[in-house]
Amino acid sequence: MSSLVQTRATLVLLWVWPLLHTSSSPGYSCALQYIMLHLLGYKLTMDDLKAFRQVDSRTPGHPEYHHTDGIEVTTGPLGQGFANAVGLAIAQTHMAAVYNKEDISPISNHTYVFLGDGCLMEGVASEAASLAGHLQLGSLIAIYDDNHISIDGDTACAFTENVEQRFLSYGWHVLHVDHGDTDLEAIHNAIEEGQKEKNKPTIIRLRTIIGYGSKQQGTHGVHGSPLKADDIEQLKTRFGFDPKQKYVVPDEVRNAYAAVAQRGAALEQEWEQLLGKYCQKYPNEHAELSRRIKGDLPEGWESKLPVYKPTDAAVASRKLSETVLTALTPVLPDLMGGSADLTGSNLTKVPKSVDFQPESTGLGSYKGIYIRYGVREHGMGAIMNGLAAYGGIIPFGGTFLNFVSYAAGAVRLSALSGHQVIWVATHDSIGLGEDGPTHQPVETAAHFRATPNLHFWRPADGNETSAAYLVALKARTTPSIIALSRQNLPQLENSTIEHAAKGGYVVHEVEGEHLTIVSTGSEVGIAVEAAGILEKEGCKVRVVSLPCWRVFDAQPEEYKLSVLRSGAPILSVEAYATYGWERYSHEQFGLSAWGASGPYQKVYEKFGLTGKNIAVVGKKVVDFYKKKGGEIVSPLIKAL
Amino acid sequence: MSSLVQTRATLVLLWVWPLLHTSSSPGYSCALQYIMLHLLGYKLTMDDLKAFRQVDSRTPGHPEYHHTDGIEVTTGPLGQGFANAVGLAIAQTHMAAVYNKEDISPISNHTYVFLGDGCLMEGVASEAASLAGHLQLGSLIAIYDDNHISIDGDTACAFTENVEQRFLSYGWHVLHVDHGDTDLEAIHNAIEEGQKEKNKPTIIRLRTIIGYGSKQQGTHGVHGSPLKADDIEQLKTRFGFDPKQKYVVPDEVRNAYAAVAQRGAALEQEWEQLLGKYCQKYPNEHAELSRRIKGDLPEGWESKLPVYKPTDAAVASRKLSETVLTALTPVLPDLMGGSADLTGSNLTKVPKSVDFQPESTGLGSYKGIYIRYGVREHGMGAIMNGLAAYGGIIPFGGTFLNFVSYAAGAVRLSALSGHQVIWVATHDSIGLGEDGPTHQPVETAAHFRATPNLHFWRPADGNETSAAYLVALKARTTPSIIALSRQNLPQLENSTIEHAAKGGYVVHEVEGEHLTIVSTGSEVGIAVEAAGILEKEGCKVRVVSLPCWRVFDAQPEEYKLSVLRSGAPILSVEAYATYGWERYSHEQFGLSAWGASGPYQKVYEKFGLTGKNIAVVGKKVVDFYKKKGGEIVSPLIKAL
Ligand SMILES: [Ca+2]
Numbered sequence A, B: 001m002s003s004l005v006q007t008r009a010t011l012v013l014l015w016v017w018p019l020l021h022t023s024s025s026p027g028y029s030c031a032l033q034y035i036m037l038h039l040l041g042y043k044l045t046m047d048d049l050k051a052f053r054q055v056d057s058r059t060p061g062h063p064e065y066h067h068t069d070g071i072e073v074t075t076g077p078l079g080q081g082f083a084n085a086v087g088l089a090i091a092q093t094h095m096a097a098v099y100n101k102e103d104i105s106p107i108s109n110h111t112y113v114f115l116g117d118g119c120l121m122e123g124v125a126s127e128a129a130s131l132a133g134h135l136q137l138g139s140l141i142a143i144y145d146d147n148h149i150s151i152d153g154d155t156a157c158a159f160t161e162n163v164e165q166r167f168l169s170y171g172w173h174v175l176h177v178d179h180g181d182t183d184l185e186a187i188h189n190a191i192e193e194g195q196k197e198k199n200k201p202t203i204i205r206l207r208t209i210i211g212y213g214s215k216q217q218g219t220h221g222v223h224g225s226p227l228k229a230d231d232i233e234q235l236k237t238r239f240g241f242d243p244k245q246k247y248v249v250p251d252e253v254r255n256a257y258a259a260v261a262q263r264g265a266a267l268e269q270e271w272e273q274l275l276g277k278y279c280q281k282y283p284n285e286h287a288e289l290s291r292r293i294k295g296d297l298p299e300g301w302e303s304k305l306p307v308y309k310p311t312d313a314a315v316a317s318r319k320l321s322e323t324v325l326t327a328l329t330p331v332l333p334d335l336m337g338g339s340a341d342l343t344g345s346n347l348t349k350v351p352k353s354v355d356f357q358p359e360s361t362g363l364g365s366y367k368g369i370y371i372r373y374g375v376r377e378h379g380m381g382a383i384m385n386g387l388a389a390y391g392g393i394i395p396f397g398g399t400f401l402n403f404v405s406y407a408a409g410a411v412r413l414s415a416l417s418g419h420q421v422i423w424v425a426t427h428d429s430i431g432l433g434e435d436g437p438t439h440q441p442v443e444t445a446a447h448f449r450a451t452p453n454l455h456f457w458r459p460a461d462g463n464e465t466s467a468a469y470l471v472a473l474k475a476r477t478t479p480s481i482i483a484l485s486r487q488n489l490p491q492l493e494n495s496t497i498e499h500a501a502k503g504g505y506v507v508h509e510v511e512g513e514h515l516t517i518v519s520t521g522s523e524v525g526i527a528v529e530a531a532g533i534l535e536k537e538g539c540k541v542r543v544v545s546l547p548c549w550r551v552f553d554a555q556p557e558e559y560k561l562s563v564l565r566s567g568a569p570i571l572s573v574e575a576y577a578t579y580g581w582e583r584y585s586h587e588q589f590g591l592s593a594w595g596a597s598g599p600y601q602k603v604y605e606k607f608g609l610t611g612k613n614i615a616v617v618g619k620k621v622v623d624f625y626k627k628k629g630g631e632i633v634s635p636l637i638k639a640l
């Protein structure tokens, strides 16, 4: 079932939600979420519910996208779900603007999100909320469970801001319900009012009592730990259930939910019919929309990727990235870009592309494919997860590589949830020069290379940049970070899209080598220079480029061993902490600490990252292993 | 000069700042900051100014603490400086509450911070602002340069919230000046008004024009790039300078600033006299305050560290951490703790300690040493940097290890700036069990181990936990992250504070070993178990604990080679991505992807992290190297 349809199902679910919703903060409310999904006929059995928080169950401690039927985004880490919802609402608004017609509007869902005090305290939610207000996302309805309790106890201890006033300041439509545990009519009316407001996102503050009905209601005692047996008994009795029975759904309840599920099914059928009409009248749009929802890429798009010859001019890889995006945008309407206020530096905006903006701003339209995220990296990351989860959109977002770390919480969830999100991470090293160590990543590559299901790319030239996009766009359930240089990089000898798409390959081959240098990005050219110097001294040097470790790791053993072969020492060279390079090399050269502020060539010189110095280092390595004697085995040959 | 005095000097600086301040966003305004410091007699010469953004100059592209005289915190990464200021103001408020007397108040500075649109968009600033309002920090004055421009152009494209209303919602005192470029009187009055408000932080919105006086004023053209030559000429002419002269300070200006510096010096002298009186009347308080400002620790504090015997009970290391904090708090008034809304889980609050809260809340007092940060990890990290920068305070803050990543931007600046900040990072692995993969760190250790000047500790038992605190508290210019278990851990055979304080040591020694297992934290006990199983099978196994790589790396070569010695294969075992372990081992065992939700023993079993399975893996390694033949050399023996 596509996410487009799923969000519609959520709407249906929402109509009955208030009947059961007592209280609980998001993430922790997942037991309730699982129960609702079970009652509404999703693929969750009573046995699944009994296996709650057990190994390999369908009901883990926090709900995971792609793992449990009906779960639309992975939440738990606070603030993420709210920002995901802003992304879902942007996606809906954009897809509606592009595909809805005056007579047929197949895309008309609202996005609903439940949030608690913890979510509101997180900066990522503030960032997303401010942007949602600016973007006037009328289809977004947030329901704030205002129970005055977080894990540390009464919110009076740390969270006393005026939430309603804060959301008014962001330009939201703000409502509240005083008795959120019992006043179902008021909740119903507030949701309806939210649905009517078309030009602002709505937040409904529900004043609730945590653990409503329990003996401990209104205290943080009911937040993380289960209720005591006698409390559960009195609670069941109070709400008319048999206190002795467990895991039982009375027929009355099951029937009521079955009716809701039926209503949902009917709505889904109605929607399918609408889509059928749309298909007849607008076959081209329908075909494209269907392809996008299905997650297929259009045929032949790869042929648009720019290709370079070694004789082509040296170009900064951020500029090469812009050339890729410019070439692909006309054939890939799925691409929705943006930047965290660094558009001119990240080069993420394709010439003549339109901003995604409310018409009223005069700055663009909802049909636009370029999002001005503002200086909100974490918000951008979590919003991109929402865009990807909606379906039909491949989001990319720009910032300096160093500031992708601000979004670490969202990047992790992209990888865990399998959201295809692409980070255009420019200014990827000390090569950014003057901005200095506060902006020069050193540890960042280690962080992202160690993250499962995340492709960290650091292309060395034009073909490698095209390869990074090729693999990133084909990897429909894997996010990618493409680290790009500010400075110009030469086009390499043996670099092709096909080679680089393997994650690693030989850039400069010789037989009977004394040394192999393995490198990435801007340092590959320096390694080639060092190889040239050493060759003049009679020292034969191979050079390997390893733009994406994780993609290289997935190649056949034989290929990997042909690239990083036994017989001579392998030296890694990269303008980062050397951490992790021991996996692919015998010796490592990199930065021992922070970078420095200055013109980039001077900074490279300061740290010995020049062809001349790498030649000296390489010689030292060759001499050491000659003296040491014994067989030199590829670091890839291992017992485990 | 201590930070306490420096902040006082900043106050003096502030009195003249508006005379020169035209516009510019923080970080990027550092040229102006350097010029001001030069004019006011700090250690910055005209030659230093000329070397702006050059390698090894005192004037890097963004100002760095500990690098340039007069720079109080490293800024540039947006939002950090603002949150640092909240930390500085908390520090001042706390130190004043503790040390000021009715008749003598040596601690009375205000904290001033300049911020721009970019800072306000960042979530970290939202988090800090909300907390500052809650804490009623009357000594904090923020001046917001509202120039309607960020790097992407007019703020209309992404930042249209009502900032004044937002800060009112946080409980701030909100003022504005309409003509921030010219109306010096209004600026002066607003600052005075801010100083008078004692129960709320103040924000003054200065409506300014970016690049005021330039031909391009009011456009983002003046944001990142220098003015053209003819524009500089007309600008100099317009403000009465000789357009042909460069790097010249007219005598009139130099004298005016000299007078300001003199006034500052006089104020400093006055303060020294005040301190002298304080010393006479309150010698004990003065001695303690002086020690704290100087950055010394009280004598004999180390003797309070808890010590354990192998026969002591198994205890969770988060609990061991609580025991350390409980033992040290009475002798180390410098400790100021807190948690991001996980107090009961992080065990960061020492019994009977008082909350740092405004008296009016009835929840504590400004003398209190425990900060309720709320669910604001990034804000907490940046605030702790401010607390450390103020002097006299060693901040520690708790959250789950996985969510330290939310604060990556601040953690990086702790390390770069040399702020002694301690993260109490509990729930450090799949050992947290039921909360599942959204909460189980996998890549986090790699990230922080790769960060320069950051100690990532993962203690295995009681003595190792004490050692982690010992080293962390002695490392006055290095931040530490102490990763702590939720589950109980046995006390190890050969573990002592002295051993563990070396970052790595032999937990279980045998001669003529077939295998060494190196591990950290909760897996060391599992490694010892595996060693026991293998020994019964005639396979001799040493076990090494490596709680802090960076501290181990700093030991003498000879010691390191005695711990990770040649002669037998070394196998690493850790419940994380194996990334990076190749530096210390020949073979690696860990998690290949994400964790899982379930009772922790079941999760450990699922991933083969049991004594029994590690014994099987160890046997495989031994057999592989036996078959392979040849010398087995320690991975520490290298050319580079
Ligand atoms: Ca709550």
Ligand SMILES: [Ca+2]
Residues within 6 Å of the ligand: B025, B116, B117, B118, B145, B146, B147, B148, B149, B150
């Ligand atoms: Ca601005």
